[in-house]
Amino acid sequence: MTRATPTGWQAVHDEALRRIQTREWPPGARIPGEEDLAAELGCARATVNRALRELAEAGLLERRRKAGTRVAETPNRRAQMSISRIAEEIETRGARPGYALIAADDAPMPPARRHALGLGADTPTRHVEALHLADGAPYVHEDRWISLLAMPGAANADFTVMSANEWLLRHAPFSHGTLDYSATTAGDAAAHLGCDTQTPVMVLDRATFGPDHPITWVRLTYAPGFHLHMKI
Amino acid sequence: MTRATPTGWQAVHDEALRRIQTREWPPGARIPGEEDLAAELGCARATVNRALRELAEAGLLERRRKAGTRVAETPNRRAQMSISRIAEEIETRGARPGYALIAADDAPMPPARRHALGLGADTPTRHVEALHLADGAPYVHEDRWISLLAMPGAANADFTVMSANEWLLRHAPFSHGTLDYSATTAGDAAAHLGCDTQTPVMVLDRATFGPDHPITWVRLTYAPGFHLHMKI
DNA sequence: AAGTGGTCTAGACCACGTC
């Protein structure tokens, strides 16, 4: 049976989503095969495949060869957030970004952080400490170590005008990384953030790796009131 | 010029990624068109399209009709995290999940939260308060309101054995939602989490919507030491 | 006006995993 309007993989996607949400395809049920759906909806199998693949990536369907496609019982949805330049993040929040370098030196990297990044004890690093501002107010404190093995150019880079965050985004052959958010007291960053040392703040520890070497480890301590917003 | 091994869209994906990382295709540069790449790599244009589309979705390439494909100058990568049943989240951390209902009643929903969910003042709700445990220790405190307009079945559901979290995952026609993480003091949840009221903790405010109606609003207050881990 | 990516098609072969 052919249908009137549904052409395009998005139409197939929406129709399948509708059937899932209306429980026409209840949780756990096996849905028709790609061939059958293509015939029913009047399109090619590749179009159905594209639509169902997106729904599977979204966690709503589970697909296995031979076993067919089933509606997920307890969908594991994925929340996404965009990781961008800090200045861009501030602009997105409708504020004017500012930046101030606090220190750029050779302060040693704490062993625990060296280990988290998988960096040998003898690998040279550069330390950068800075403050990012939103409309002139403290937004986030950045405490970073950069591997000079992966980024030799960081030894002579000038971080007074361009933040290490942006410099690395432009120059590092970034491949993958980990993010670790937690809540803690402001502690040493309190002086820079203009709050009490006991104030609860959000902290992001991030390790970044290139295709061959670890690149950088950074702790971002956000000012009180920061919210991490995501959509799903 | 044809190549030896590269068949399959993943091979094309990896080859393109390599050229980006080695700066053979430097940031900002325009890369060859799909037709040219297909000829060079010895595959069909659709295969190249699939590969480059994934790289564009990852934020490494920017594609525009007629203008062609360019390497992003400051890539906006997307970090992903899986949103699943709380019990599953606890199992993933290698602990035995536990659950205890604290209260299931008709406590009124605070106006601010009603507004965040976009719920009218007269829409009936059900309130559920519970504690999730990991290896017997407090893991997260759940404070939730469910719209009885969207989920009339919630009025009579038994939340003593199955948490509202899991019940909703199984029964709600979930479509989209927002997540909002922040750091605060444990406050009222301290008693349940076994910590001081002044201890910094991570809080997640989540609003969930179905295709037609708001479904639920929940505040999850995580025990001290909780880390939100993501990969990119 | 023309170039580029976006998508669809019909057919084919393959890989995997269940039966």
Next chain:
DNA sequence: ACGTGGTCTAGACCACTTA
């Protein structure tokens, strides 16, 4: 063994956007 999804192909038309 065989059914199902995963992917590739060659060709085509279209949509968007820039020149």
